[in-house]
Amino acid sequence: MSVGHVARVFEAAGLPTITIAVAAFAGRLEPMQVPRLLLTPFLMGRPLGQPNDDETQRDVLRTGLRLLETAVATPTVAHY
Template sequence: MSVGHVARLMEAAGIPTVVVAVAAFEQPLKKMALARILLTPFLMGRPVGPVGDAETQKQVLRTALGLLESAKQPTTAIFRQP
Protein backbone atom coordinates (compact mmCIF):
# COMPACT_ATOMS: atom_id res chain seq x y z
CA MET A 1 0.00 0.00 0.00
CA SER A 2 3.03 2.28 0.18
CA VAL A 3 2.61 2.85 -3.58
CA GLY A 4 -0.73 4.47 -2.82
CA HIS A 5 0.81 6.77 -0.24
CA VAL A 6 3.55 7.83 -2.68
CA ALA A 7 0.94 8.40 -5.41
CA ARG A 8 -1.06 10.67 -3.12
CA LEU A 9 2.05 12.70 -2.26
CA MET A 10 2.93 13.04 -5.94
CA GLU A 11 -0.62 14.11 -6.80
CA ALA A 12 -0.51 16.72 -4.02
CA ALA A 13 2.69 18.07 -5.62
CA GLY A 14 0.93 18.38 -8.98
CA ILE A 15 2.37 15.24 -10.58
CA PRO A 16 -0.39 13.04 -12.05
CA THR A 17 -0.22 9.33 -11.31
CA VAL A 18 -1.80 6.01 -12.25
CA VAL A 19 -1.45 3.12 -9.82
CA VAL A 20 -1.36 -0.22 -11.67
CA ALA A 21 -2.25 -3.05 -9.29
CA VAL A 22 -3.65 -6.56 -9.25
CA ALA A 23 -7.39 -6.75 -8.67
CA ALA A 24 -6.86 -8.42 -5.27
CA PHE A 25 -5.94 -4.99 -3.89
CA GLU A 26 -9.05 -3.20 -5.20
CA GLN A 27 -10.76 -2.49 -1.88
CA PRO A 28 -7.71 -1.20 0.05
CA LEU A 29 -6.73 1.01 -2.89
CA LYS A 30 -10.24 2.43 -3.26
CA LYS A 31 -10.22 3.31 0.46
CA MET A 32 -7.06 5.35 -0.16
CA ALA A 33 -9.00 7.67 -2.52
CA LEU A 34 -6.35 7.63 -5.23
CA ALA A 35 -6.80 9.70 -8.39
CA ARG A 36 -6.40 6.91 -10.95
CA ILE A 37 -6.21 3.14 -10.46
CA LEU A 38 -5.83 0.47 -13.14
CA LEU A 39 -6.67 -3.01 -11.88
CA THR A 40 -5.34 -6.05 -13.71
CA PRO A 41 -6.32 -9.75 -13.53
CA PHE A 42 -2.77 -11.01 -13.11
CA LEU A 43 -0.94 -12.66 -10.22
CA MET A 44 0.36 -10.72 -7.25
CA GLY A 45 3.79 -9.38 -8.02
CA ARG A 46 3.04 -9.19 -11.74
CA PRO A 47 0.56 -6.33 -12.16
CA VAL A 48 1.55 -5.65 -15.78
CA GLY A 49 1.30 -9.27 -16.90
CA PRO A 50 3.12 -12.57 -17.13
CA VAL A 51 6.90 -12.71 -17.25
CA GLY A 52 8.10 -12.55 -20.86
CA ASP A 53 4.73 -11.47 -22.27
CA ALA A 54 5.91 -8.16 -23.69
CA GLU A 55 2.77 -7.59 -25.77
CA THR A 56 0.42 -7.83 -22.78
CA GLN A 57 2.75 -5.65 -20.72
CA LYS A 58 2.71 -3.00 -23.47
CA GLN A 59 -1.09 -3.14 -23.58
CA VAL A 60 -1.29 -2.59 -19.81
CA LEU A 61 1.07 0.38 -20.03
CA ARG A 62 -0.85 1.88 -22.97
CA THR A 63 -4.07 1.50 -21.01
CA ALA A 64 -2.50 3.21 -17.99
CA LEU A 65 -1.25 6.10 -20.12
CA GLY A 66 -4.69 6.42 -21.72
CA LEU A 67 -6.23 6.60 -18.25
CA LEU A 68 -3.73 9.29 -17.31
CA GLU A 69 -4.80 11.34 -20.34
CA SER A 70 -8.56 10.80 -20.16
CA ALA A 71 -9.55 10.66 -16.48
CA LYS A 72 -11.07 13.97 -15.40
CA GLN A 73 -12.07 12.77 -11.94
CA PRO A 74 -10.95 9.97 -9.59
CA THR A 75 -11.26 6.78 -11.64
CA THR A 76 -10.81 3.04 -11.19
CA ALA A 77 -10.49 1.12 -14.45
CA ILE A 78 -10.17 -2.60 -15.07
CA PHE A 79 -7.73 -3.90 -17.68
CA ARG A 80 -9.32 -6.43 -19.98
CA GLN A 81 -7.19 -8.46 -22.32
CA PRO A 82 -8.28 -8.26 -25.97
Template sequence: MEESGIATVVIASGVFSDRLRAMHLPRIVLTDFPMGRPLGAPNDHETQREVLLAALDMIDHTKQGGSIHIFNRDYCPWNL
Protein backbone atom coordinates in the same frame (compact mmCIF):
# COMPACT_ATOMS: atom_id res chain seq x y z
CA MET B 1 2.54 14.33 -6.10
CA GLU B 2 -0.87 15.06 -7.61
CA GLU B 3 -1.04 18.30 -5.64
CA SER B 4 2.24 19.33 -7.28
CA GLY B 5 0.78 18.70 -10.74
CA ILE B 6 2.37 15.28 -11.29
CA ALA B 7 -0.26 12.77 -12.39
CA THR B 8 -0.06 9.29 -10.88
CA VAL B 9 -1.57 5.91 -11.67
CA VAL B 10 -1.31 2.63 -9.74
CA ILE B 11 -1.22 -0.68 -11.63
CA ALA B 12 -2.14 -3.62 -9.41
CA SER B 13 -3.61 -7.09 -9.32
CA GLY B 14 -7.35 -7.11 -8.74
CA VAL B 15 -6.84 -9.10 -5.55
CA PHE B 16 -5.92 -5.76 -3.93
CA SER B 17 -9.02 -3.97 -5.21
CA ASP B 18 -10.70 -3.42 -1.83
CA ARG B 19 -7.56 -2.08 -0.19
CA LEU B 20 -6.75 0.23 -3.10
CA ARG B 21 -10.29 1.62 -3.26
CA ALA B 22 -10.09 2.42 0.46
CA MET B 23 -6.94 4.45 -0.18
CA HIS B 24 -8.81 6.86 -2.51
CA LEU B 25 -6.04 6.91 -5.09
CA PRO B 26 -6.42 9.21 -8.12
CA ARG B 27 -6.15 6.50 -10.80
CA ILE B 28 -5.98 2.71 -10.63
CA VAL B 29 -5.58 0.07 -13.32
CA LEU B 30 -6.61 -3.34 -12.00
CA THR B 31 -5.61 -6.53 -13.78
CA ASP B 32 -6.80 -10.06 -13.21
CA PHE B 33 -3.22 -11.29 -13.07
CA PRO B 34 -1.49 -13.00 -10.11
CA MET B 35 0.14 -11.05 -7.31
CA GLY B 36 3.59 -9.88 -8.29
CA ARG B 37 2.71 -9.80 -11.99
CA PRO B 38 0.27 -6.92 -12.47
CA LEU B 39 1.66 -6.26 -15.96
CA GLY B 40 1.35 -9.87 -17.11
CA ALA B 41 3.52 -12.91 -17.53
CA PRO B 42 7.27 -12.70 -18.12
CA ASN B 43 8.05 -12.22 -21.82
CA ASP B 44 4.40 -11.41 -22.65
CA HIS B 45 5.51 -8.08 -24.06
CA GLU B 46 2.25 -7.42 -25.90
CA THR B 47 0.13 -7.63 -22.76
CA GLN B 48 2.67 -5.68 -20.70
CA ARG B 49 2.61 -2.92 -23.30
CA GLU B 50 -1.19 -2.84 -23.35
CA VAL B 51 -1.38 -2.53 -19.55
CA LEU B 52 1.11 0.34 -19.61
CA LEU B 53 -0.78 2.06 -22.44
CA ALA B 54 -4.02 1.73 -20.44
CA ALA B 55 -2.29 3.44 -17.50
CA LEU B 56 -0.93 6.23 -19.70
CA ASP B 57 -4.36 6.67 -21.28
CA MET B 58 -5.82 7.17 -17.81
CA ILE B 59 -3.30 9.91 -17.13
CA ASP B 60 -4.20 11.63 -20.40
CA HIS B 61 -7.98 11.36 -20.13
CA THR B 62 -8.96 11.02 -16.47
CA LYS B 63 -9.34 14.22 -14.53
CA GLN B 64 -11.62 12.98 -11.74
CA GLY B 65 -9.99 11.39 -8.72
CA GLY B 66 -10.80 7.84 -7.75
CA SER B 67 -11.02 6.53 -11.32
CA ILE B 68 -10.59 2.79 -11.78
CA HIS B 69 -9.95 0.94 -15.04
CA ILE B 70 -10.45 -2.83 -15.09
CA PHE B 71 -8.02 -4.34 -17.60
CA ASN B 72 -9.79 -7.43 -18.94
CA ARG B 73 -7.32 -9.86 -20.39
CA ASP B 74 -6.64 -13.50 -19.59
CA TYR B 75 -3.32 -14.23 -17.94
CA CYS B 76 -0.97 -16.20 -20.19
CA PRO B 77 1.48 -18.05 -17.90
CA TRP B 78 3.46 -19.68 -20.69
CA ASN B 79 6.90 -18.39 -21.43
CA LEU B 80 6.31 -16.63 -24.74
Protein backbone atom coordinates in the same frame (compact mmCIF):
# COMPACT_ATOMS: atom_id res chain seq x y z
CA MET C 1 0.20 0.14 1.49
CA SER C 2 2.14 3.34 1.13
CA VAL C 3 1.55 3.57 -2.62
CA GLY C 4 -1.63 5.57 -2.01
CA HIS C 5 0.16 8.08 0.18
CA VAL C 6 3.02 8.46 -2.29
CA ALA C 7 0.58 8.96 -5.19
CA ARG C 8 -1.22 11.73 -3.30
CA VAL C 9 2.08 13.48 -2.45
CA PHE C 10 3.14 13.37 -6.11
CA GLU C 11 -0.27 14.65 -7.21
CA ALA C 12 -0.07 17.53 -4.72
CA ALA C 13 3.30 18.45 -6.26
CA GLY C 14 1.70 18.57 -9.73
CA LEU C 15 2.89 15.16 -10.95
CA PRO C 16 -0.01 13.05 -12.26
CA THR C 17 0.08 9.39 -11.23
CA ILE C 18 -1.41 6.07 -12.23
CA THR C 19 -1.34 3.09 -9.89
CA ILE C 20 -1.36 -0.31 -11.61
CA ALA C 21 -2.20 -3.22 -9.32
CA VAL C 22 -3.65 -6.70 -9.43
CA ALA C 23 -7.38 -6.86 -8.74
CA ALA C 24 -6.71 -8.89 -5.58
CA PHE C 25 -5.67 -5.61 -3.92
CA ALA C 26 -8.82 -3.69 -4.94
CA GLY C 27 -10.29 -4.01 -1.46
CA ARG C 28 -7.28 -2.24 0.02
CA LEU C 29 -6.60 0.29 -2.73
CA GLU C 30 -10.10 1.55 -3.51
CA PRO C 31 -10.68 2.88 0.04
CA MET C 32 -7.33 4.70 -0.20
CA GLN C 33 -8.76 6.68 -3.11
CA VAL C 34 -5.55 6.78 -5.12
CA PRO C 35 -6.04 9.35 -7.90
CA ARG C 36 -6.09 6.89 -10.82
CA LEU C 37 -6.14 3.12 -10.30
CA LEU C 38 -5.87 0.46 -13.01
CA LEU C 39 -6.71 -3.03 -11.75
CA THR C 40 -5.47 -6.04 -13.72
CA PRO C 41 -6.63 -9.68 -13.57
CA PHE C 42 -3.14 -11.12 -13.24
CA LEU C 43 -1.44 -12.95 -10.37
CA MET C 44 -0.04 -11.14 -7.35
CA GLY C 45 3.40 -9.80 -8.09
CA ARG C 46 2.65 -9.60 -11.83
CA PRO C 47 0.43 -6.56 -12.34
CA LEU C 48 1.58 -6.22 -15.96
CA GLY C 49 1.12 -9.90 -16.85
CA GLN C 50 3.31 -12.95 -17.31
CA PRO C 51 7.10 -12.62 -17.59
CA ASN C 52 8.30 -12.21 -21.18
CA ASP C 53 4.79 -11.43 -22.44
CA ASP C 54 5.93 -8.16 -23.94
CA GLU C 55 2.74 -7.57 -25.92
CA THR C 56 0.44 -7.81 -22.89
CA GLN C 57 2.80 -5.76 -20.73
CA ARG C 58 2.89 -2.97 -23.32
CA ASP C 59 -0.88 -3.11 -23.64
CA VAL C 60 -1.33 -2.72 -19.86
CA LEU C 61 1.04 0.26 -19.88
CA ARG C 62 -0.80 1.83 -22.83
CA THR C 63 -4.08 1.34 -20.99
CA GLY C 64 -2.61 3.08 -17.96
CA LEU C 65 -1.39 6.00 -20.06
CA ARG C 66 -4.83 6.34 -21.67
CA LEU C 67 -6.35 6.42 -18.19
CA LEU C 68 -3.90 9.13 -17.24
CA GLU C 69 -5.01 11.15 -20.29
CA THR C 70 -8.75 10.56 -20.08
CA ALA C 71 -9.68 10.41 -16.39
CA VAL C 72 -11.88 13.40 -15.66
CA ALA C 73 -12.21 12.98 -11.91
CA THR C 74 -10.15 11.57 -9.10
CA PRO C 75 -10.31 9.00 -7.79
CA THR C 76 -10.88 6.96 -10.95
CA VAL C 77 -10.84 3.16 -10.94
CA ALA C 78 -10.52 1.25 -14.22
CA HIS C 79 -10.17 -2.43 -15.02
CA TYR C 80 -7.89 -3.91 -17.65
